[in-house]
Structures are given as C-alpha cells and as structure tokens.
Amino acid sequence: MHAHVTRLADIFAMLGGVILFVIVMVTTTNTGAFILDRILAPVGVNVSGLPGYEDFVQLAISGAALMFFPYTQASRGHVAVDLFVANAPMVVKRVLDHMWLILTAAVALFLAYWMINGLLESRSDAAVAGVLGWPIWPFYIPGIASMILWAIVSVSQIFGDARYA
C-alpha cells in the first residue's frame, strides 16, 4: 500500500515537472518573440508574443505547485524543527510523528473539501482568466486531487514509513 501510494505521488510530481517544462517552453518562445521583435523593429517587422501568456503561466503553475505536495510528503520534505525532539525517547518521537501525520491528513482533507466548494462556486460564477478567457474551475482539479493524495500519503506513512519514528 505504502509503496503504491509513494509511486503515485512520484507520478504527480512528474506531471508537475511536465507542467514546469511547458511553462519553460512557452516562456522561452514568448521571450524569443520579444527579442526578435526588438531586433526586427528597425526594419519594420512586428513579431507578436503569445497573447495571454501571463494568464497561462498563472493557471499552469497553480497545477504544478499543488501537485508537488504529495511527493514532498512522501519524501518527508515538509520542513519541521528537529532540535528539541531529536534526543527524546523513541516512543515519544513515534507518538508525535503519528499525531502530526494524522493532523496533516486532516488539514489536507479540509483543504480538499473547501477547494471542491471553490471549484463549484467558480463554475457557477463562470469566472474566467482575463485575457485568455479560459474558465478557471478546471484548474482546481489538479489541486483537489493532490490534496486528497497528500492525505493518503500521510496516512500511509503511519503504517509504512518509520523514517521519523
């Protein structure tokens, strides 16, 4: 179970990475067009950038950022202050770790629940991105899925991951 969940978190992280590379390509194209435009301006040639580029980056990064959360959890990457508990007895460490994992799962589910409401509201409001005019609500989906997976990863660590216990 733990291994499968970790693998899924890895896949989410990779998808987030793909989104980052798409942003890199789109930005590089847009900036390339900008530089060409500068170079060719004296000869009267206009090179147009990608309209709505900033909207695109904003929508795309929202997916990538949240898709990283489960993998960060799977790698125990959400920072914590280690100093004071480092020398505590093993049983104390384990109890604390399990408590925080349950709490993390609860927070993740809380966020998922409210994001689902946010998606529904954004859809019924018909909110769109300014220049692109794309509807906003589909961009809530990666985040919601990521919050749910984050909760599952945290719970699975109680059983399958003794790294901090």
Add this chain to the structure above:
Amino acid sequence: MLDPITIGVVGLVVLFALLMLRMPVGIAMILVGVGGTYALSLSVPYVRFVPYIRQFKSLLWENVANYDLSVVPLFVLMGYIAAEARLSSDLFKGLEALLSRLRGGVAMAAIAACGGFGAVCGSSLATAATMGKVALPELKKLGYADRLSAGALAAGGTLGILIPPSVALVIYAIIVEGSILKMFQAAVLPGLLAVLSFILVVAIQVRINPSLAPEPRPMPRDERNIALKRLFPVIAIFGAIILGLGFGLFTPTPAASIGVFMIAAYGFVLRALTGEGLNLKGLRRAVQATAITSGMIYLILFGAEVLKGFFTRSGLPQALSDWAATSGLDPMLVLVIMLIAFVILGCFMESLAMILVVVPFFWPTLIALNGGEYVSAADAAFGMDIEDLKIWFGILALIVVELGLITPPVGLNVFIISSLAKDTPMSTVFRGVMPFLGSEVIRVALIILIPALTLTIPRLIGG
C-alpha cells in the same frame, strides 16, 4: 474573555511550542491561523468564524496561481538541472585549474564555485549539497584538512541564497511588496564581497597554519586545458543569466525559464558529444528534487498567508509598530536587536519559514521607527526612504538568516556537509565554519554602516 492582542501573543507562543514538538512548519502555521481566528471570534464580535472558514474555497488556489511566484520552482529546477548536467563539476574543475598554484587554492576554488553556482541556484542547501558532492572528494584526495574543506563548503553553500537568484529574496520581496529585481540587484555587491571575504579567510588560515592545506601543485597541462575548455561555456551560460537578470534584459520568470532551457539544452548536447552531461534519468532526479523543495516552499507560503489573516485580526503587528514608534528607542539599536533575533531563531528554524513568520512583525515596526511610510530620506531615522529601507533591511536579514545555516546547534548546511563527508564529525565542521562566521559578522557590520553597498546597483540600474 481575552483581548485580541493577548490572543495574538498566545497564538505566537503556541506556534513556537508546536514547532518545538516537530510539527511540520506549514501545518503549524495553518493550525494556529485557524485556531487563533476561532479564539478571536469568541471574544471579538466582528470576527466571525464560519464566514472566515469559507474563504478556504479560494485561498489556497489563489495563493499558488501566482505569476510572480512561478520563479520559485523555476529557479529551483534550474539549480538541480545544472547539478545533474555536471555544470557544477565543470565549474569547480575550471576554477581549480586557475587557482591550484596558490596554497589553499583548491579550497578557494570550491568557494568561488559555490558563488558561481549560486548564480543559477536559488537555495543554500542545494548549493552546499551540490558543490559538497563535487569538491569534498577532490579536497580529501589532495590532502586538505577536513576542518578547512568542510568549513569552506558549509560557508560557501550560504552563497546560494545571497548571490541572485535567491528564493529567500523572492519571498521577502513579496512580503514587503518590493521589486524582486531590485532585491536581486542589491544582493550583487554583498554577494561578491562574501565570496572575496571567504577566500580571504582561507588565505589567512593557511598562512597561520600551513598544515591545513597541502603544498600547491599546479594541475597537469592536459587536465588543465580540458578543465579550462569546459569552464567557458559554463561561465557563458551563468553569465548570460545573471547579466540578463541584473541588467534589464529579462524580468525574473523569463530569466528563469531561459536559464532552465539553456542549461538543459547544453546538458543534453554535452551528453551527446562526450557521454557525460544530462540524460533523462538525471532530468527525472532534478524534477523530483524540485518537487520536494517547491512543495515545501509553497506549503509554508500558504501557511504564512493563513497566519497573516489571524495576526492582522488580532491587531498584534499594529500594536507592536505603534509601540515602537512612541517608545523613543534608538532605531539602530532596534535594528541590531532584530538582526540578533534572526540569528537566534536561525539556530533552530528553517530560513524561509523564519522570514515568513518574523518579517511581517519586524517590517511594520521598522517603518514606524524610520518615521512612517511616506517619510522622505532627509527626515528618516535611517536616512533613507521606505523603498531603500526595504532593500537594505532585506539584504541584512538575508545575511543573518543565512548565518543560521552554519551556526550550532542546527546548521542545515553543516548537516549536509557532514553527511556528505562521512568520516568528518559534525563538531569538526562547526569548528571549521567558525572563522567564516567571524568574517560574516564583519560583513554585516559593514553593510549596516555603509548602506551604499546594497543601494548603489539598484539605483544605478533602476527600473
């Protein structure tokens, strides 16, 4: 019923208590923000809890759907790809070829390489880890004392957040609503000063105690030629990024994207030509590392947003700055106390989390002490207007935050170096870092006394 400000103070205390019990920082921030607002709703009629909770519909998504913040994962990715494409080792070998004639020269090369790598990497930990991996084995092989090489790399790693780009500066600029670009420009001179002073520390140490470093042995000619040949493309790429960013060709997100593109492309070409460089496996590792770092950063950023809502409603930051404005305290003294508080907190807290928790309290207080938001430079207590104060304080805070990475008991850079150099105990690394710490204190004093060190470049370039 407690008054709101008391609830704010209790919230702060609870936050630190939870952190000490090793609750993940982001989770603790969210919990205290929500719990604290609940406590406020019990005693303050106009704070209503149920409507407050409903804003979580959009709060997280709007927090991450942010064009400005997109530079954070991109700069992180750029650093990790540069490491996977072995640009880090090309950089170090090239500098070693240039400096190996000097006693302690290879340790100096390691520091300079840390500084150079800092130009593509936004994080200290990644810089320390990457350059440690590359340079520590070489220094060991040549016979450098563990103390010197580990100290040099732990300290050199801190250049990762000082030399732009810097994730910490992006976060700071967003908190104080300043320009990311100007913060980067302001960090250039202090960053160069840091590289030079660390190199000087090595030179002084080996002069006093020659046994720390072996007899200088110039690199063999063939090896040297290859190393120099590989150094040039690295310098060209890194230079293009830093010049493009600093001298106004690009704004941060395009600079980061083009950086990622160029480095990945160079890495793949290198691979095709020489068999060394970037492959898909390396790219995958870079993305995984980026995911971990970015996920961590985005969570504490969101936690800080939740916490901000609570503290604003409690009125605590406002009360603090009102008090500071009327207390008659010497502004310079308060500034120094703040910087010392950063160092103490940095002894056990992660640097970004620290910036996010502490700056929202310190910044309004500093504005009040300086004479308000709209004070002119001539009337201001620190002799500069709010825009300059933003920059100056940001760089000072960054340097002292970065000190926390190499001070005991929790110095994350020290942990990384000691885990990389498996037979070097932690205490040796801390001992090795001490002389560098000394130079940092001098540097902080210089920047306090000569604000021009930070303000000159942003003023000259403007924008």
Add this chain to the structure above:
Amino acid sequence: QDVTLIMHHFLPPVANAHKVMLEPWAQTIEAESDGRIDIEIYPAMSMGGKPSELYGQVRDGTADIVWTLLGYTPGVFPRTEVFELPRVHKGSARDTTIALNASLDLLAEDFKDIHVLFLHANDGNLIHSASTPITTFEDVAGMKLRTPGRSGAWTIEAMGAEPVSLPVPAVPESMAKGVIDGALTTYEIVPALKLQELEKYTAELPNGDRFGTAVFMVAMNQDAYDALPDDLKAVIDANSTVNVAAEIGQMWEDFEVEGIAALDAAGVTRTVFSAEEGAKFDAANDTVVTRWIDEVSSKGIDGAALVDAARAAVAKAEAQ
C-alpha cells in the same frame, strides 16, 4: 456603538480611493449613525487573500464591506461589464457612475448574492507610451500594451496592438525594461506608478472620449445588511447608490488632476487625436462592442439591449 463593520480593500492607505473616498464615506456613516456604526478599514489586503478574492469575502461575510474592481473576477459580472466598453463609457467618471447606479435594476442578476452600496467608474483609459510617439491610428499597431482587463484587451486587439496582462505593481518595471511599450490606463494612476518618469507620450481621443473604463464596487454582505435595525439601514441607504453617485463620480474626475499635473511637469507630450484619426479609433472600438454583444449573447444575455440601455443611461447622466 452597536455594530462594527469590517471593510477590506486592496490599495494602501495613501491611495486616493482610501483617503478621499472610503475613509470619509465611513466617517459619514459613523457620524450620521451617532456613532452606533463603527467601520474599521483594513487596507492593502491586510486581512489576507488576493484582490480577486474580495468578492468572495464579502459574499461569504469574511469581510462586511469590500471595495473591489469587478475586473478582478472576469466573467462573474457579465452584465455590468457593458459600462466598461469604449463607446458606452464616453469619458466621464461622473456620468458613467451616475448611469451605473441608476441602472442597478437592469444589472440586478450580477449582484444577487450581495448588497451593493455603490458602483463607480474611473475617468477612463488612454494610451500611455514609453517611447513611441503616437499621433495616428497606425502608430498604435504592434505596440505591446498592458491591459486593464478583459474588455481592455479587446480594445487593444482592435487597434492591432498586443494586450499584455500584468499585475499593476509590475507595470513600471516592465515598462522600464521594454517588456511592454506602454499601457492602456488612466491619468489617475500616474503618480502612484511614477509613470511620468517612465513615459514620454500619452494619447487620448477627441471630445474627451476614452478607451473604456473600469467598474468598481463598494458592496456589503447581505446578511450583515439585513441584520441592521431599520434606522441604521436608513443611514446606510442615504449614503448608497444614486444618493452618492454624482459625488463619487466627480471625485474620480478630480483624481485625474494630480496625474495630469505630474505628466506636464515631467514634460510628457500629451496628444489628442485629430477628429479624422478619432473616427478610425471609433470604428475599431465599435468592433469591441460587437464582440462583447456576441460573447454575452452566448450566455443568454441580451447584449444589444444592454448596450442601448447603458448608452441611454450615460446620455441621461450627461444631460443632468
């Protein structure tokens, strides 16, 4: 006092909107209620969230009152957008503000979840250019202009230029770096962004016309309003919609004075297009109106009727 109301908005306290519009408005309410209503203003998003979340905050009651820009949530106020269009908004914040508040029945569907205190417009957009001199319609083609919003982007496209969407604070930096060639925005914003130091030319339409405007609202949470006793509701009502429209609209016209003075002092060339060139822009702007009608029609809104009604309301306000 009986009630404390929290007002949340997105600009710092130094902004005209805060110190000239919102603060005095709140003080009037406090005074006329004999201190029974206390309004606490939280500027600069200090209660948390992004400006685009202000509408959600007032709808859910996180804040009791917000001041927000409708353009922060594109698509959410499809009807009211008509007043942002060029050729509907002519060039007067006063006229369009009066028209907006007189048309609330027509726009009711957009605001069914909140209690509108008042809507207002700014004086309208003109072309700000960093270094390109603009005297003709053709001069604008190919320029990269920061757009003030969705209909602004269409206006820019209609001129053959390229709309760039950027957060407001990024405008000066992007203009200095040449990432944008200029912006479609107001005179009012000039001092706040120090545009007078960054640009050499501005250009506006003949007869005081502008390239559309932005619509703002001050709105109250419906439950918070309903919970007020009748005499306090009356105090709020006396300072709402049609009762304050002329005054608020005039305020936004006056906000321009400072910006224009800053530009003149800095030696920025301010051009007014000739009648001949103005006709070309009018033709382009007519296509924006058509585009808008087509777009809202697909949502089942009678766009053509809204345009007619809005134009009539603006004309009526102009005559007052």
